[in-house]
Amino acid sequence: MAADNVAVPASEINPVGAQAEREQRKAGLEPAGPAGAFDWMAALRSAGQAAFLAGVLAFFFIGMSTDIAPGGLVLSYRWLGLVYAIALVFFGRLLLEAFIFHAAPASARAIAAVVFILVVIGMMAYGVPGSRQANRILVGAVLGALVVAVLYVVARWRSGARTAARTKRVEAAPRFAWLARAATIVLLLVAAVLPFLITTFFPAQQRQYIDLAILIMTYVMLGWGLNIVVGLAGLLDLGYVAFYAVGAYSFALLSTHFDFIGFWVALPLAGMLAAMWGLILGFPVLRLRGDYLAIVTLAFGEIIRIVLLNWYQFTNGPNGISGIPKPTFFGLEFVRGSGGFADFFGIEYSTIHRFMYLYYIILILALVTNFVTMRLRRLPIGRAWEALREDEIACRSLGINTTNTKLTAFAIGAMFGGFAGSFFATRQGFVSPESFTFIESAIILAIVVLGGMGSQIGVVIASVVMIGGIEMLRNLDFLQEIFPGVDPVQYRMLIFGLAMVAIMVWKPRGLITTREPSAVLKEKKKIGADLVAQGEGH
Amino acid sequence: MEYFVQQLVNGLTLGSIYGLIAIGYTMVYGIIGMINFAHGDIFMIGSFIALATFLILTTVLGFAFLPVVLLIVIIVAMLFTAAWGWSVERIAYRPLRGSFRLAPLITAIGMSIVLQNFVQITQGARVKPLPPQIQGGITLMTGQTDAGPIVVQISYMQMIIIVSTIVLMAGFTLLISRTPLGRAQRACEQDTKMAALLGVDVDRTISLTFVMGAALAAVAGFMFLMLYGVIDFYIGFLAGVKAFTAAVLGGIGSLPGAMLGGLLIGLIEVFWSGYFTVEYKDVAAFSILAIVLIFLPSGLLGKPEVEKV
Numbered sequence: 085m086a087a088d089n090v091a092v093p094a095s096e097i098n099p100v101g102a103q104a105e106r107e108q109r110k111a112g113l114e115p116a117g118p119a120g121a122f123d124w125m126a127a128l129r130s131a132g133q134a135a136f137l138a139g140v141l142a143f144f145f146i147g148m149s150t151d152i153a154p155g156g157l158v159l160s161y162r163w164l165g166l167v168y169a170i171a172l173v174f175f176g177r178l179l180l181e182a183f184i185f186h187a188a189p190a191s192a193r194a195i196a197a198v199v200f201i202l203v204v205i206g207m208m209a210y211g212v213p214g215s216r217q218a219n220r221i222l223v224g225a226v227l228g229a230l231v232v233a234v235l236y237v238v239a240r241w242r243s244g245a246r247t248a249a250r251t252k253r254v255e256a257a258p259r260f261a262w263l264a265r266a267a268t269i270v271l272l273l274v275a276a277v278l279p280f281l282i283t284t285f286f287p288a289q290q291r292q293y294i295d296l297a298i299l300i301m302t303y304v305m306l307g308w309g310l311n312i313v314v315g316l317a318g319l320l321d322l323g324y325v326a327f328y329a330v331g332a333y334s335f336a337l338l339s340t341h342f343d344f345i346g347f348w349v350a351l352p353l354a355g356m357l358a359a360m361w362g363l364i365l366g367f368p369v370l371r372l373r374g375d376y377l378a379i380v381t382l383a384f385g386e387i388i389r390i391v392l393l394n395w396y397q398f399t400n401g402p403n404g405i406s407g408i409p410k411p412t413f414f415g416l417e418f419v420r421g422s423g424g425f426a427d428f429f430g431i432e433y434s435t436i437h438r439f440m441y442l443y444y445i446i447l448i449l450a451l452v453t454n455f456v457t458m459r460l461r462r463l464p465i466g467r468a469w470e471a472l473r474e475d476e477i478a479c480r481s482l483g484i485n486t487t488n489t490k491l492t493a494f495a496i497g498a499m500f501g502g503f504a505g506s507f508f509a510t511r512q513g514f515v516s517p518e519s520f521t522f523i524e525s526a527i528i529l530a531i532v533v534l535g536g537m538g539s540q541i542g543v544v545i546a547s548v549v550m551i552g553g554i555e556m557l558r559n560l561d562f563l564q565e566i567f568p569g570v571d572p573v574q575y576r577m578l579i580f581g582l583a584m585v586a587i588m589v590w591k592p593r594g595l596i597t598t599r600e601p602s603a604v605l606k607e608k609k610k611i612g613a614d615l616v617a618q619g620e621g622h
Numbered sequence: 623m624e625y626f627v628q629q630l631v632n633g634l635t636l637g638s639i640y641g642l643i644a645i646g647y648t649m650v651y652g653i654i655g656m657i658n659f660a661h662g663d664i665f666m667i668g669s670f671i672a673l674a675t676f677l678i679l680t681t682v683l684g685f686a687f688l689p690v691v692l693l694i695v696i697i698v699a700m701l702f703t704a705a706w707g708w709s710v711e712r713i714a715y716r717p718l719r720g721s722f723r724l725a726p727l728i729t730a731i732g733m734s735i736v737l738q739n740f741v742q743i744t745q746g747a748r749v750k751p752l753p754p755q756i757q758g759g760i761t762l763m764t765g766q767t768d769a770g771p772i773v774v775q776i777s778y779m780q781m782i783i784i785v786s787t788i789v790l791m792a793g794f795t796l797l798i799s800r801t802p803l804g805r806a807q808r809a810c811e812q813d814t815k816m817a818a819l820l821g822v823d824v825d826r827t828i829s830l831t832f833v834m835g836a837a838l839a840a841v842a843g844f845m846f847l848m849l850y851g852v853i854d855f856y857i858g859f860l861a862g863v864k865a866f867t868a869a870v871l872g873g874i875g876s877l878p879g880a881m882l883g884g885l886l887i888g889l890i891e892v893f894w895s896g897y898f899t900v901e902y903k904d905v906a907a908f909s910i911l912a913i914v915l916i917f918l919p920s921g922l923l924g925k926p927e928v929e930k931v
Contacts, residue, residue, distance in 0.1 A: 144674045157673070378727065387908050391905070534728070537724070578735075585732040
């Protein structure tokens with residue numbers, strides 16, 4: 085693989101290999117068909133097929149719903165919703181045919197766009213009393229136009245990429261290198277002053293936004309921790325939340341049983357306990373690879389959750405453990421009155437101090453995770469991880485102790501999960517098994533893979549997009565205006581799942597597909613994520 | 623002894639349901655080598671479609687003759703769920719064919735989240751209780767225990783489940799071994815590229831595999847609904863993991879193995895709850911998954927995987 089890389093320097097910016105080529109072709113870098121005439125019949129036929137399928141799928145779910153009534157279950161119908169769904173799919177597909185699947189002439193695109201916008205307007209305005217009709221028509225027009233505009237931009241971008249690919253590969257690698265470095269520094273600075281930015285610019289929602297920043301940072305840290313296991317060592321772990329849980333429960337139990345244990349004492353203990361569990365769970369699964377490993381780690385994660393749920397005497401079962409102490413700043417508590425943090429520094433007491441402090445704790449924890457990972461990547465053990473990910477058999481032939489290599493990856497990844505868990509416990513002040521379901525593991529893994537496996541900055545981008553974007557839905561009150569009777573918060577996980585599928589289909593290698601290698605012999609070459617193939621390497 | 627026999631009957635019934643779901647996992651894994659993580663949720667979709675169809679037939683159209691109603695419910699559920707299975711493959715897996723192995727697993731997890739939340743939003747988060755439709759059963763034996771008399775019974779519903787599973791399995795085995803479609807599937811399983819070169823429409827074969835898996839999952843969903851009478855949007859996850867365990871236990875890629883694994887998992891789960899603790903019955907299933915994968919990675923009836931260099 086290295087050989088063809090040297091010969092064609094332009095290919096450095098793209099993941100090498102035949103698979104990557106194939107994906108690029110599929111992504112539309114090849115001409116999709118002769119520009120010119122647009123086959124309306126074919127487009128209408130495929131739109132009709134899509135609409136029929138949508139009707140079949142939606143019939144029992146959107147068309148009706150089973151509700152619990154006094155006499156048993158009853159059906160209630162939503163035929164209008166079904167019609168809307170089918171119409172949306174039909175005209176949306178027509179739009180896609182004109183803009184994305186074919187290079188249709190402008191007239192055809194205009195017709196498809198106008199029809200689509202009219203349909204959206206009709207849907208928004210139908211059944212609304214006359215006084216609000218004008219308002220709804222406007223909303224519908226804006227929504228429809230927005231969709232068309234997005235498609236137009238995507239189509240332009242794709243045709244641009246197509247011509248660029250045909251004429252000349254862009255030699256962007258060196259130009260992007262300093263840009264990436266600058267972006268990293270800017271990002272770090274922003275992260276460092278973020279709480280102050282929030283308190284300055286959004287004083288009304290400061291608590292909420294800092295909370296959100298803490299949440300995103302927690303996922304960044306979890307993502308970086310899991311990245312060691314999945315991204316570097318190539319061990320697909322679907323039960324990472326188990327270590328998060330071990331960390332959280334370690335701190336919760338230690339602090340409630342022993343008065344002298346505070347957050348800072350418990351943090352390393354939680355990390356160690358989680359690392360130990362990493363070893364315990366890692367040991368039996370050493371022989372497994374790929375999907376099998378994923379499913380066994382999932383099973384372990386669920387076992388830990390079920391034990392936490394049912395071992396009343398020890399974990400208090402589903403009721404969880406409350407009264408977990410808050411972290412202190414070198415012994416100073418964040419309380420009102422003398423002896424508190426605000427009193428000591430002579431500033432006015434505010435509840436926000438504690439949240440800002442929590443933010444800095446998780447920021448530092450996350451940065452430590454990142455720093456350790458970056459350093460480990462240069463050590464022999466880190467290079468052994470990456471070698472293991474590429475080809476386990478080759479590793480063994482070269483005398484690498486695969487057992488130790490895998491176990492250290494599991495243990496170190498678990499340790500960071502434990503740190504994050506212990507932070508979670510102190511932030512919430514309460515832990516229960518409910519917080520450690522499989523969906524958490526799936527979210528963390530999704531962040532790692534969507535970001536681009538092995539890429540540190542990719543994890544940050546994915547966390548901000550997925551977690552931040554989803555949480556922002558809570559704040560978008562105008563959505564309630566646009567879609568009356570719809571609570572956007574309900575749709576969070578649905579949108580999360582759709583985004584997971586869409587991003588993966590759009591960019592199967594994650595958002596950040598290349599990264600600088602950690603160790604270089606003579607010249608730097610980009611590493612494509614297609615080299616990251618979960619310990620299989622062939 | 624009586625208690626044992628009763629548990630045996632219950633275990634076989636539950637095992638049939640797991641076995642039917644497991645076939646979907648095992649076929650897909652056999653052909654494209656991926657864990658179709660959303661398959662458990664296809665089972666859930668199937669049970670919801672069965673519930674809605676049943677309500678339409680009985681309360682809206684007023685059909686009263688139960689055997690015909692149930693037959694129609696099964697057929698409708700199979701058809702509509704098959705459409706779901708086809709769409710999931712088309713949307714989330716086909717664009718990623720030939721991509722690196724983790725990508726379809728991630729879209730599968732995403733699809734599973736989508737299906738669960740879609741059903742939760744459209745049908746509500748509360749459990750849907752359906753009173754048992756088929757009452758009664760055959761008494762196999764009676765006995766006396768310390769706690770009083772005990773009656774071992776196999777209910778009509780359990781009989782229907784076991785018999786229809788056997789019938790479906792027989793039909794399915796014939797389909798795989800005798801029809802051109804089954805031949806195409808076996809060819810794709812052995813070597814996708816070679817099969818394509820020899821004129822097998824690989825995309826179509828894979829789509830039909832998903833369709834068949836979804837149809838069988840729909841039957842399982844129907845049985846689950848009729849047997850337990852409570853469904854919600856989350857039943858797919860546990861059932862899916864356990865069915866996958868069954869597929870692995872029987873040897874992934876092997877159809878009889880999936881059925882055998884399903885029966886064993888069902889029996890283990892029922893006996894574990896009967897003789898040990900109900901709370902930890904899932905732990906038993908998960909532990910078996912781990913133990914089998916670690917000590918017997920090719921399962922009971924599977925072919926050992928050859929490590930190629």
